[in-house]
Amino acid sequence: xxxxxxxxxxxxxxxxxxxxxxxxxxxxxxxxxxxxxxxxxxxxxxxxxxxxxxxxxxxxxxxxxxxxxxxxxxxxxxxxxxxxxxxxxxxxxxxxxxxxxxxxxxxxxxxxxxxxxxxxxxxxxxxxxxxxxxxxxxxxxxxxxxxxxxxxxxxxxxxxxxxxxxxxxxxxxxxxxxxxxxxxxxxxxxxxxxxxxxxxxxxxxxxxxxxxxxxxx
Amino acid sequence: xxxxxxxxxxxxxxxxxxxxxxxxxxxxxxxxxxxxxxxxxxxxxxxxxxxxxxxxxxxxxxxxxxxxxxxxxxxxxxxxxxxxxxxxxxxxxxxxxxxxxxxxxxxxxxxxxxxxxxxxxxxxxxxxxxxxxxxxxxxxxxxxxxxxxxxxxxxxxxxxxxxxxxxxxxxxxxxxxxxxxxxxxxxxxxxxxxxxxxxxxxxxxxxxxxxxxxxxx
DNA sequence: GTCAAATGTTTTGTATACAAGAATGGCAGT
DNA sequence: ACTGCCATTCTTGTATACAAAACATTTGAC
Numbered sequence: 001x002x003x004x005x006x007x008x009x010x011x012x013x014x015x016x017x018x019x020x021x022x023x024x025x026x027x028x029x030x031x032x033x034x035x036x037x038x039x040x041x042x043x044x045x046x047x048x049x050x051x052x053x054x055x056x057x058x059x060x061x062x063x064x065x066x067x068x069x070x071x072x073x074x075x076x077x078x079x080x081x082x083x084x085x086x087x088x089x090x091x092x093x094x095x096x097x098x099x100x101x102x103x104x105x106x107x108x109x110x111x112x113x114x115x116x117x118x119x120x121x122x123x124x125x126x127x128x129x130x131x132x133x134x135x136x137x138x139x140x141x142x143x144x145x146x147x148x149x150x151x152x153x154x155x156x157x158x159x160x161x162x163x164x165x166x167x168x169x170x171x172x173x174x175x176x177x178x179x180x181x182x183x184x185x186x187x188x189x190x191x192x193x194x195x196x197x198x199x200x201x202x203x204x205x206x207x208x209x210x211x212x213x214x215x216x217x
Numbered sequence: 218x219x220x221x222x223x224x225x226x227x228x229x230x231x232x233x234x235x236x237x238x239x240x241x242x243x244x245x246x247x248x249x250x251x252x253x254x255x256x257x258x259x260x261x262x263x264x265x266x267x268x269x270x271x272x273x274x275x276x277x278x279x280x281x282x283x284x285x286x287x288x289x290x291x292x293x294x295x296x297x298x299x300x301x302x303x304x305x306x307x308x309x310x311x312x313x314x315x316x317x318x319x320x321x322x323x324x325x326x327x328x329x330x331x332x333x334x335x336x337x338x339x340x341x342x343x344x345x346x347x348x349x350x351x352x353x354x355x356x357x358x359x360x361x362x363x364x365x366x367x368x369x370x371x372x373x374x375x376x377x378x379x380x381x382x383x384x385x386x387x388x389x390x391x392x393x394x395x396x397x398x399x400x401x402x403x404x405x406x407x408x409x410x411x412x413x414x415x416x417x418x419x420x421x422x423x424x425x426x427x428x429x430x431x432x433x434x
Numbered sequence: 435g436t437c438a439a440a441t442g443t444t445t446t447g448t449a450t451a452c453a454a455g456a457a458t459g460g461c462a463g464t
Numbered sequence: 465a466c467t468g469c470c471a472t473t474c475t476t477g478t479a480t481a482c483a484a485a486a487c488a489t490t491t492g493a494c
Binding site: 221222223256257258259260263279280 | 446447448449450454455456457
């Protein structure tokens with residue numbers, strides 16, 4: 001199944017925006033980008049359409065598309081929704097999860113611990129992401145799973161920054177453990193609470209996040 | 218701010234799909250539709266792109282796009298997510314809602330009651346929708362509000378069907394009251410529970426509806 | 435010198451033309 | 465009669481050409 005060029009370009013553009021290749025508010029010039037990718041405007045516009053709908057850029061009719069990096073408020077809102085979505089996954093998983101899936105969660109968290117001990121930040125990140133994806137899946141609701149993945153993907157770059165905070169990995173690990181324990185006990189409310197708490201960005205942490213963002217500019 | 222033709226076409230196509238103008242699995246022929254709307258393939262393809270991303274149709278590369286009506290399982294999953302999203306709105310609103318907003322909710326529900334007494338099904342539907350949109354807004358999280366509206370819009374046609382069930386309007390009204398009461402008391406957990414229940418019931422009712430429809434055939 | 439109108443340029447939105455892959459139908463061979 | 469292969473045709477994907485709207489610049493009047 002061959003993907004079309006527009007798909008590839010959309011992915012590349014998305015990566016570039018998330019990587020900060022384009023500044024906030026920068027205009028994405030169609031002809032310029034078309035030349036850069038070696039295609040005509042048609043597939044490029046198709047790619048832009050996708051970015052518009054995913055919310056990464058904004059279109060002003062007859063004027064062009066501009067990258068729209070989320071501001072502090074919007075970011076906080078998205079994290080809040082992410083926390084609630086993951087809480088929902090945990091709540092549903094509490095009564096639906098299988099022993100095998102529970103074991104997989106434990107296994108993944110063990111690998112997180114291992115990566116932490118080795119000081120392997122990238123490895124930790126990968127296993128952490130796996131943990132969350134497993135949780136989404138364990139909700140037993142594939143639509144929910146999809147929505148979670150979508151939002152997580154959007155928040156990825158900001159989440160990654162958070163990991164830099166000192167001691168975050170160890171704390172995160174403990175929180176994963178709490179979620180697992182609640183799931184094992186079949187306690188839906190506790191599982192939801194722990195998962196929400198794990199993702200929620202609050203007070204001081206948020207300030208740090210904003211500060212890192214500014215520092216990264 | 219002038220909308221472009223592609224936007225209008227996208228809306229019309231969406232309405233047609235939701236109205237059942239196209240059967241499930243039907244192919245949307247580009248040239249045919251372009252002729253029908255009196256435009257070239259370019260804006261039409263743009264409109265199709267939007268439908269693809271909103272999940273109403275599915276694209277098979279090099280083969281075309283096909284309408285993808287959600288099956289019973291997917292539908293139940295979506296209702297479940299809707300219930301949880303609205304529960305989240307209620308939870309957040311419980312600690313954030315203003316007296317004025319609370320009054321607006323009460324007001325809207327009163328109009329629901331009025332419509333019910335008049336046997337005005339359409340009026341009830343409109344005020345009910347307004348009630349839910351107010352709740353989304355009262356979450357104080359505009360990103361969440363947007364996600365809720367998006368999913369609600371997707372579920373609209375199915376939601377509408379279930380109003381036919383006997384006694385549904387009265388029950389719905391009572392449930393709205395319970396949500397309002399919890400919000401007034403500032404009880405986040407209760408508000409979440411009531412809102413979740415209110416929407417979840419719709420999912421269950423949907424089962425009944427499916428059964429009735431099949432029985433009626 | 436400044437403001438404004440007009441023209442020219444750039445850029446988006448749309449139409450059409452072209453290329454390539456997939457479906458279809460016929461033909462031959464068994 | 466049935467199956468496999470080839471050619472034709474149809475459809476999608478991409479490039480280019482055209483139209484119209486926004487932006488910039490220049491020129492003219494006060």
